[in-house]
Amino acid sequence: MSENLTEEQQVEELKKWWKENGRSIIFGGIVGIALIGGWRGWQGYQDSQAEQGAALYDKFTTHLATQQDDAARADRNALVDDFTGTVYVDFANLRMAMSETDAGNIDAAILRLQDVVTDGSDKGLMQLASLRLARLYLGQDKLAEARQALAGVSDTAFEGESLAIEGQIALKEGNHEAARIALEAARERGAADSEMIGYLLQQL
Structure with a gap:
């Protein structure tokens, strides 16, 4: 606001500005309060x-x-x-x-x-x-x-088990070479049923 305006003119300018912008400020404040309250309510609902x-x-x-x-x-x-x-x-x-x-x-x-x-x-x-x-x-x-x-x-966490199953699929399909490769890789990666894998490899 210009410093050259008289005090009365400044008051009139403020009134005019408030008339144009005051409602949006009040509304924005209400929305903000509502959003905060809504968020807290949503958090409570989720809990x-x-x-x-x-x-x-x-x-x-x-x-x-x-x-x-x-x-x-x-x-x-x-x-x-x-x-x-x-x-x-x-x-x-x-x-x-x-x-x-x-x-x-x-x-x-x-x-x-x-x-x-x-x-x-x-x-x-x-x-x-x-x-x-x-x-x-x-x-x-x-x-x-x-x-x-x-x-x-x-996921690498399941790699050993996945390879073990892949090897068994190949074995049932009659693809012994693919079965051997997959089962050996499964054993190297620490698949759970090592005895079963060892037994299957002995059959190949």
């Missing part, structure tokens, strides 16, 4: 959701541990309905797949693993599910499906 998800997942694992399979399946479905996109659902699907596998329900286990691969929220868990899916397909002699599942595994 509450996390607690509810954890409680339901604990209930699910308890039902699994006590072999209440129908109740566990209902808990898993509730997690999918209410907490989709969270690791609670990923872990529930992985645990459910293990339970179904132990019970001999391989097709049901495959469905749960596919849920993680398709809709998982964590890249590492998605790759773990792909690895387990490849094993189940291998056990069913679905070699193309097993190889396709392995294509979803890229």
Whole structure:
């Protein structure tokens, strides 16, 4: 504001400026307060959701541990309905797949693993599910499906296990040289079932 204006002129200029800009300042302040309040409310909601998800997942694992399979399946479905996109659902699907596998329900286990691969929220868990899916397909002699599942595994932490399955696929296909190369690489990278790998290599 110019220093040459009289005091009355300065007052008039201030009134004019406030008339033009005051509303937006007040509105902006209200929006800012609302945003801060909304953010805090959202954080509180997320914390509450996390607690509810954890409680339901604990209930699910308890039902699994006590072999209440129908109740566990209902808990898993509730997690999918209410907490989709969270690791609670990923872990529930992985645990459910293990339970179904132990019970001999391989097709049901495959469905749960596919849920993680398709809709998982964590890249590492998605790759773990792909690895387990490849094993189940291998056990069913679905070699193309097993190889396709392995294509979803890229983390070096799973490299040894992935190579072990790749070697077994090649062995079932009759490609002994490819099987030997993959199994030897799996053993070098510390694949878990070293005895099984050693046995297979002896057969080649």
